[in-house]
Structures are given as C-alpha cells and as structure tokens.
Amino acid sequence: MMQDNGVSKPRRSRFKWLSMFTAGIIACSSWLSVPFAPQAAASTAITIQVDTSRDRGEISPYIYGTNQDFSEHLTVRRFGGNRTTGYNWENNMSNAGSDWYHSSDNYACTFTETPEDKCNEPGGVLSTFHEQSIAQGAYSLITLPLAGYVSRDGNGTVLESETAPSHRWDEVVYRKGAPFTLTPNLNDGKVYVDEEVHFLVHKYGNASTPTGVKGYSLDNEPALWPHTHPRIHPNITGVQELLDRSIALANAVKDVDPYAEIFGPALYGYAAYTGLQDAEDWEDLRGDYGWFIDYYLDHMRQASEAEGKRLLDVLDVHWYPEARGDDIRITDQVGTKETRKARLQAPRTLWDPTYIEDSWIGQWGSHHLPLLPTLQQSIDTYYPGTKLAITEFNYGAQNEITGGIAMVDVLGIFGKYDVYMSNFWLFDGGYDYVKSAYELYRNYDGSRSTYGDIRVYAETSDIENSSAYASVTSETNDELHLIVLNKSLDTPLEATIQVTSNQLYRFGEVYGFDEASPEIRRFTAIPSIDNNQFTYTIPPLTAYHMVLITEEGDGTDPPQDKPDSVTGISAQTVLTWNASEGADSYNIKRATNPEGPYQLIANVRGTSYTDTSLEENVTYYYIITAVNEAGESPAASLISIKIGSIELPDPDEPGPGEPGGPGSEDPVPQPDGDLVVQYMAADTDPVNNQIKPHFNIVNRGASPVNMSDLKLRYYFTKDGSEGVNAWIDWAEIGSSNIQTVFTDSYVELRFTSGAGSIPAGGQSGIIQLRMAKENWSNFDESNDYSFDPSKTLFADWERVTLYQNDKLVWGIEPTN
Template identity: 55%
Template structure:
C-alpha cells in the first residue's frame, strides 16, 4: 500500500524540543557554541564543508554542543555479510542507483500478461485499463506483445545493473479487457475476467491466445526464461513474488476475490504456484506471502479459518513457515525461499509518521525514533502495535526468530516500506537509519515504496550508502560491531569491505534537533587507524558534501562533533 509523503521541505527547519535524556553519567555535557570548522590539533572534527583555505565562511551557522555519546567500533566482532539487495525500490528516481527493482503493488494482482491489461481495484473505481503500459511509457505499438509490461521493466533493470522481482498472479482471475470500471455485478467469474491458473499441464507457447479463456503463470515464467535465460544466466529473472497483500484482497480487489482469504486457502495457492514456478526455473527464488502489515502477520487479517488453522501457533507467520517446511518434506524441494512482508510503521507523534501531514515537531521526533522498533528491545514506540502486541517488537529479531524456529534457511524480504517525510531531513535520517538496520540484522531484500522526485532526502540516504562521493563510493558489505551510549540521540552502523579491516566504514547519525553532539569514537581491536574521510548531509541540504578529513588519530580514539540533524559516512584508514 502506498505511503507517499507530501511533506513541505521547509519542515526540516521547524524547531523540535530537544530530548531531556541525560548524557552518560561519566560525561559532562559542555554547552558551547561551535562553528563548522576543524580543530585537528585536538583531533576534534566539527563536520562541515569548508572553503579552499579550510576555514568556515562568514555566513556559516554556529551550533551549540548539547550532548555527548560514546561510539564504539570493533571491526573484529559480530561480522556478518550485508546483502547487496537491501538497496532496492518499487519506483525509480533519476540519479538514484538501485540494486533491486520490484514490479509489484495492487495493480499487479489483476495483471493479464497475455494482453497487458490490469485492474486498479479499490485504488480507482475497479478500472480495467492499460495503465501499466502508459505509466511505464511503453509505445502503443508494443502494447499487444505478450508480457510487455514485464519485459520492459526487466530490460530497464538490466540497463541499470539491478535485479528484478516480478509479481505473479495468484488471486484466481485477471483483467480480460480495458473497458473501464467493473461493477459489483461483474465480480469474477464474469466476462470481465479471465481465470488465472498456476499450471498449464500442456505444451507452452510463446504466442498465447488472449481469447482462450485461460492465463497460465508457469507459461509466463517459461516465456521469460526463453527470452532472458534461467536465473543461472546473467540476464535471468532472479525472484518471483506470489501476488501482493493477499490479506487485503477482499478490500483491494473485491471484484476478483470478494471473500477474505483463508489461511488454508492461501497456503494451498502458495504451494500450487510456487511448485509451478520451480518446475520451469528450479533455481529461481520465490517470495511470499507479501503480507501488508502487522495485522496480517498476526492472523492474516483475522482470516475466517484462523482460529482452527492457527491453533498452536503464535502468529500467522509461524503457521506459514511451518507448513511450508512440511511441504518441503513432502515434495523433496523448497518451494518458498524468502519470507516477504511489508512494513509501514504505525508509530505516531501527532499523526502517523507515514501520513503526508506528519510534519509537526512531535511527528518529526517520532519518525527519528521509529527505526529503533526494527531492532532495539529497550525502545517502545507510540503505536497500536506497541499497545497490544509489544512482545513482537522489535520486529526484525522476532521475524528472524520465527524463521529459525519454524523454517531455518528462509531468507527475509521487506518488499514495501516507507517512513515518510522524504522531502525533509527527518525522512532522510530515518531512511539512513533503516538501511543500516537492514544490513546489520540480516535482511536479504528490501525495496522502498513511494519515492518521488521531491523526496530528495530519502534519495540522499541511499546515496550515503551507495554513491556517497558521486564516483560510486559505497558502504561496506560485511557488518561489524558498532554501538552508541545514547541510541535516543544517535545511531551508528559499521562495515568492512570483505574481510579486510581497512577501510572501516561507519554511518553516524545525530538525531538531536537543537544542537551538535560530540561523538567520542573508540575503535577496538588490533588494527590501527590514522585518518578518515567524512561525507555528510544535514538539515541545510540533502546534498552530500565532503567535510574536513579526520587526521592525527592516536590510540584509535578521536572525537567527531556532528551538527544537529546530520547523517555522516565516515571512512577510516
């Protein structure tokens, strides 16, 4: 479900009350004014952009140091690979480099690959039309080509060097025509729909007949394999997603699937379609069940058979994983490779943070803290999830624990998420925080939903990891230990490039809205570091600029002072 922000970019200048959280007891906060300059003789760096003389301009602002945090990095501890596939999106934005692109969302549930028609569902009057064609900019002369929406999308991915997730249809029917609104009286089965089956059980063709009253999903996979090769080839499609947000079908697509989906029904549809995919491209990876949010995680949105089917399980996710493990035991092969969920935070200030109106100081404060519900057991957000079901938070460790308990080896995808505020610095800091958490906590695939041209701060967060210097400079691919004494005001993540201890990358975030924070950085382990580059964006601009270098590090200890509302990428050598 979309969670797009229309936040006025001026909101990044709005004042927010500083947290009263005290600094560590061993430290004394020195409230003093600092300019954006470096005092390297003291091995203290106030992150800033300087002129050619290395000193601040006359118009540089002064910031008061209002707190301290001890940041500890250990390149030898807690090493784990960071998936390259967490830097993905469902939409494109000029100048932003994705590693994964997902062809998904509500429109794909009713997509007919034979004629490229689709249905909007409740998003827009249940319209059947050619929206996916013209939205992608596909010429009219290509509209009749089978699967042109999919092939156009994947061709773009290949040009960008990105991998593709392609959504397959599993709700039972797809659009037959482009004749506009579908009335309640034309609910499937009716002449407005074509039955969609997982398996053809007959020879495949590359020129399907749109008039034969049947659309086959395994024939689509075969079509794509014939065009691009299997997943084991350079251009093959790596991932297939089993439809989109099935717990909401009765709401988003009542003309296709008017009744709430049952747990047993969804499981059987999953097994049938995943088996058909694996028969055609055995090494492809299948994602499911694309749950829309926490109520679906919990009970498949109160599925009609949940009380019976879910007996003995903590939540639907445990049921889903365990039953798929049993299916693998029965069939001799894994059918679903990746547990796929969507995560739109329910955290609130004055509004839910994903709402376009979430621009007040309380909203900003809530957004800056919301990423902690991904990983931090000491944090409690303001949300209905925390009120009713706090035992499931933080969510990433809970999802990973369910995987380990019920179907070890399953990977984790978050194929839709958005923290709002993409036009404001709070949205950029939250996005940078989230990407760090995804990397540290073992997420395999993550694809943002809802980036627009105006969301410059969201884009800046991705660049901080994927192209911080404008020349392809990236964050590391091996997560290592990084801790902060004050997770309320700061966030920190660290990574290496492969197994080498140098360079050591660190993402440092100052969430304080009032003033600068002194980060006392200590590096543990046997490797000595002498210098570092600093690249950062802040409340003044989403542009990532190189700041003063860190020099003269002694004893693997130095102080870095970050201005308010700043995200920095530190590269230590």
C-alpha cells in the same frame, strides 16, 4: 549531483602563514584565544565503539531496493503493488482495484515506460521492466497473480455486477499442463502462470544465468484482497486458501525455473502477520502457533519436504510504521516537532527491545516487538534457512530531513540484522532526502563508491540521539566505513569514536547531508587518527558516512614522499601533516637555529604531535620525516614557530639536507586590530554551481564585542545576470541570527541581537555560508578576490573584510 564540500584526505597546501587559532588546534598561552565552544547549544558527548573482529557478517546487496525508480544506484527493482494482482502478461492489461475506480487499462505500460508497440506484445511490460533491471545491474522481483483472475481488457471501470468470474476477467491457472507457447491464445479465457515464467526463461535464461529473472513473488498483500480487489476476490481471504494457492503456484514456478527464488506471502502489515486480517478459519487452524507467520512458515516447510524442493525461499512482509507523534502518524505528513521526533525514533521498533512506540501496535502488539528479531525467531523455529525481505516500507517525510535520517537508519538496521532484501515504496511528492539516504550508502562520493559489504560491530552510548553502523570492504579491513547519525533536533553531538582493529587507521573522509540541504557533500575531513581514536562533532539532524583509511605500505623501501602540509601554532603547539605512503611512524626533530643541530623530540604513529615545551620569544624550527623498518624519508619542508607569528614554507621548497635547504620564509605580517576573520574553503573546486566559504570571527581584544555591531563581506563574481541565493547551512550562533545582503561584488553577512556577543579572547564559532544562482548554473571562482582553495583549514584571511559599526576593522578591500 554530489558536490564537494571540503577535503577528501590531507593534501598539500600552499599557504605561507597560518593563524594561531586554526580550528582543531589548542592554544594555551594566557593571552591567546581559548578553544571555541558552541554558543547556540551545548553539545552532548557520546561514545561510539567499533570492533572489526566482532559480529562480522555479509551485508546483503539487495537491501538497497525499490518499487519505483528514483536512483540509478539501487540493487533491486520490484514489479509489485496492487496493480500486479490483476496484471495479465498476455495482453499487458491490469486493474487498479479500489485505488482507482476498479479500472482495467494499460497503466502497467505507462508506469514501466513500455513503448506502445511493445505494449501490444505478450509479456511486453515484463520484458521492458526486466531489461531496465539488466541495464542497471539490478535484481528483478516479478509479482505473479495468485488471487484467481486478471484483466481481460482495458475498457476502464469494472462494475460490481462484473465481478469475476465475468467477461471482464481471464481465469488464472497456475499450471498449463500442455506445451508452452510464446504466442498465447488471447481468447481462451485463461492465463497460465507457468507459461508466463517460461516466457521469461526462454527470453532471458533461468535465474542462475546473469540475465535471468531472479525472484518471483506470490502476489501482493492477500489479506487485503477483499478491500483492494473486490472485483477479483470479494470474499475474505482464508488461511487454508492462501496456503493451498501458494503451494500450487510455487510448485509450478519451480518446475519451470528451479533456480528462481520464491517470495511470500507479501503480508501488508501487523494485522496480517498475526491472523491474516482475522481470516475466518484462523482460530480453527492456529493451534499453538504464536501468529499466522509461524503457521505459514511451518506449512510451507512441510509442503516443501513433501515435494522434495524448497517452495519458499524468502519470507516477504511489508512494514508501514504506525508510530505517532502529536497524534499524527509519521507516514501521513511531516507533522509537528513531536511527529518528527517520533519518526526519528520509529526505526528502533525494528530492533530495540527497550523501545515501545506510540501506536496501537506498541500498545497491543508489543509482545511481537522488536520486529526483526521476532521474524527471525519464527524463521529459525519453523523454516530454518528461509531469508527475510521487507518488500514495501516507508517512514514518511521523503523530502524532509527527518525522513532522510530515518531512511539511513533503517538501511543500517537492515544490514546489521541480516535482512536479505528491502524495497522502498515511494509515496507521491518529493523524495530528495530519501534519494540521498540511499546514495549515502550506494554513491556517497558521486563516483559510485559504496558502503562496505561486511558488517562489523558498532554501538553508540546514546541510542536515542544517535545511531552508528560499521562495515569493511574486504577481509583485510583496509577501509572502514562508519554511518553516524545525529537524531537530535537541536543539540550537536561530540562523538568520541574508538576503533578496535588489526589495522591502524590514519585519516578519514566524511560525506553526508543535513537539514540545510539533501545534497550529499564532503564535510571536514578527519586529518589524523591517534591510536584508532578520534573525536568529531556532528551537528543536529545530520547523517554522515565516514571512510577511515590505513594506506599501509609494504615496508620494503624507505618512504619516498616527505610529509607535507605541516601546520602549527605557538604556546602549546600541535603539528599536523599529511600521511606518507608506506610510513609506519614519523620522527619529529626540533632546533632553535634553521641550520641545526636538530634533536629528535618524538616518534609518533599518527599524523599530529603536540609540543608543550615552548618558551616565549624563541623561534623553534621543526622537521618531520616518515619512517618504516627500511629507513627514513627525506625531511618535510622546514616550519618555524614563534609566539605571535607562524611561518610556513611552500611545501615544494627543499627541506634540510636537500639541495637548496633548509630555506624559510619571512612571516606575513598580521593585520592590526583586535577582531580577525578566519576563512576556510569548504569547496575547493573553482567551477561548479555553489560557493561554500566558512568563517570564524575571533576577538583578540580585552572587551566583549556585540555581534549585531558587525558586518562581514565576502567578495565574489556573479558571472552573469542571474540572481543569487544564500543559505547559512550551519552556525554555532544560530543560522536564524544571520542575514545575507548581496551587491554586485560581494555578499554581506549581518547579525541580529540573537547572535549574542563574542567575549574577550573568544570566537563566534563556525559560520557555514553557501551560495547558488537561481538557475543553478556554474560559478567560476578562479579570479574571485576572497576565494583561496589552499585554505582547507581555518586561517586568518585579509581578503574577507569585517566592519564594526560600519568601520573597517579587519581585512583589505579590493581596489577594483
């Protein structure tokens, strides 16, 4: 389940006092802390450019498909794979081929979860499969037999001496040539494929109806039949043979359901693309064709024209990358550091002409790379209008971060390069990261929200370490979706994102996953966007889905909502506030007396303003109003700023000009000492199965402080006897340099010598702690001493204590 890990959009906060060292706010006075910088690894600056008017095109909803169910949010389900070559729709038996002792059995009933009584009915497996698709709102792609024979029985292993034709097999006939029946003869030794399609059309309607089967595949990986199914098709598959079979079956299907899409030839990989795995008649037939795919497309086009109907709607290929790192194929295992790097780069083979992967294909077949443009060129040349599908693929490491990021990358590429359908093939083992990769597009917030359906231009300045994709959800571009990846194993990216659009985006939500966890969670929001440009840090091995939002009003009435959650610091002050619905801009007014007079010092379109003309020992008062062409909103609650302290009122208190205004609060005194702990609630929901406090330790003294001398305590309630686990999801001093120790009432963070020191005026940088019970049951943080859901930005917090050489130097310990 997606867990909340931050704020969605700027929201009202109820804290009274905010530190001068709030993350993202610059302090320039000589005695203030300098902005923190990563200490574990220097970040790399990149630029991502987005243009909502360029390269616009529809993203096919069918690129989010599968061959095995692993998420309820997928759009296509394929009944495919080796088992379907020998599947008999009349009795639901199939043959495993070389995958499992050439066994004929009812395994198709098992993997489709077909009830036993239905397994004994004609078409029971197909009915179960398709009804599951209907329930999920998914497209069903059904594989039809083309190789010549299907299983007659479920009696187990088929011996070599029982190779077809024999009593173990029924002959496949594409066209019955007689009236169809819904109760086929199980003893005539034949299976009619057009009758199979008729069964589905009769039961669910044709492909033009909401419940009809939409597509049919002309079998599976025909170049490998002699290897995968030697009991069915022991001879090498010929080019002319495959073409003749494909034309005949496609014709028969279209006669029953003219609206159905035909997929073919479901080639297993590169050697099949080039010459149908060295088919014996390829050299005699190839002529001037560049590879077998060209020949197939051209001859399917010719046959379609002769028949007066399209016999191939979708060119269907499979792609299991051969890329290697440290001589380990990326699909074989997670591998070494070099294997992981190779996996992260492997998607570039799909589109990047400057990249050559380490594989035999990269060495000997680079003239056919990058793959997607080459396939599209073949289509455009030999059968224009044919769609492109990759109905089996896998990039390995399904349960590891590099596999997850590679999958996010591949799905972005499919959307960008006009792939019509793609279907992930799930290997054995865990798949949490692959599942999250799909849900980052299909259910990123846990409420079925999805990536946009119209792609737009997005390019990154560093294609080796990052990837970027963009989409919008409507012609008005009100909501802009960005997929941004950091593919570096160890270096953060400082991404400057520049958007060209007819819309002005005001703030953004950020969702994603990283190396710490495959769980999609909410990350630090983008509180304001200045003229469609902002900067965001992306940690190593992280996948983000950013949603940029306009929230434009119609301008007919003055804005009714006053800006809230105003924050600021002294010296050079950056004021930030929440966007107001209907606002075109904001007036910032300042005075040195709470009663005024207030002078207008700026009008800005964004939700932040930097005031650089402050003097020491002077208290400044600010009010902010939202403006559009119809007028001005009520003023936000007063904020006063003075070097050394900051006062924030309750946002529900009246502002100047409102009854009871202007009103101000006395500042909460800052605790004594040079070391300060800042806290932020990364998860503001008090009842769920994880606790996610973030910390930053600030050294306001004149001498450096060794981190190994420090201990930090966060107080919480365990709510039960279960053990609690802790993870450091991210720390700028390095997660491995932090140890966690539990007691009944708090968790203590201890630091190794590898954490280094905090220089005078410096900071530790962000430390992201996450805790969960061993049985993953819920916590209730409502009364936890250290928990404060109002702190959605870093602020000094006395209820997190800090010890130096075991002496309390910051915070207030609980009294009970």
